[in-house]
Amino acid sequence: MTTKLDYQAEPDVKLVQLAQKGDMVAFEELVARHRDKIYARAFSMLRNEEEATDLSQEAWVKAWQRLVQFQGDASFVTWMTRICINLCLDQLRKQKRVRTDSIEQMEEEVGGVERQMPIITPNPTERLERGELRNRIDKALAQLSYEHRTVLILHEFEELEYKEIAKRMECSIGTVMSRLFYARRKMAVLLAGLKREELR
Numbered sequence: 024m025t026t027k028l029d030y031q032a033e034p035d036v037k038l039v040q041l042a043q044k045g046d047m048v049a050f051e052e053l054v055a056r057h058r059d060k061i062y063a064r065a066f067s068m069l070r071n072e073e074e075a076t077d078l079s080q081e082a083w084v085k086a087w088q089r090l091v092q093f094q095g096d097a098s099f100v101t102w103m104t105r106i107c108i109n110l111c112l113d114q115l116r117k118q119k120r121v122r123t124d125s126i127e128q129m130e131e132e133v134g135g136v137e138r139q140m141p142i143i144t145p146n147p148t149e150r151l152e153r154g155e156l157r158n159r160i161d162k163a164l165a166q167l168s169y170e171h172r173t174v175l176i177l178h179e180f181e182e183l184e185y186k187e188i189a190k191r192m193e194c195s196i197g198t199v200m201s202r203l204f205y206a207r208r209k210m211a212v213l214l215a216g217l218k219r220e221e222l223r
Contacts, residue, residue, distance in 0.1 A: 035099045043090050050090070054083055057100050061107050068111040068176055070165050078114060082107040108181065112191055115169055155221070163213035171206035178203055 041049035
């Protein structure tokens with residue numbers, strides 16, 4: 024008698040191996056485990072619930088189609104997040120072609136003030152404040168431009184190098200560094216403002 028596999032107890036690595044052999048139940052378990060995280064990443068970039076839902080679902084379809092290509096160099100969730108980010112970047116590029124706004128001009132206007140602001144780094148040990156901080160970060164991210172938000176997410180959250188970000192965003196490394204500089208300053212200002220509002 025063969026023992027019934029407990030999919031929920033299996034690690035991602037095992038589930039991926041099963042899914043690569045065509046086991047749809049194993050893949051569905053991977054979706055159930057990581058769906059929220061992938062949706063959250065899509066939403067953090069797109070700032071639109073409907074688009075984030077559509078694109079995160081599309082990411083899962085792509086992952087199923089490309090699963091044979093997964094080598095296990097990174098964790099499954101990292102690989103999955105990359106697929107999601109690439110889809111989001113494509114979508115944002117399409118939107119950007121429709122609305123062109125001068126980010127460089129904005130940087131010049133606000134750069135002077137922001138350059139003097141200190142970078143505010145939250146203390147990661149303050150676990151109680153993590154939920155509030157997460158909300159503040161989300162609110163602040165929503166107020167950044169597409170370019171600033173994307174470069175910040177790719178560098179700070181996905182830990183990509185400048186070269187990789189430049190390739191994905193189709194711009195120079197210098198532009199990436201400049202955008203990251205301004206995005207960090209802007210985030211510092213916004214986070215400080217949101218914290219003051221909460222303390223009132």
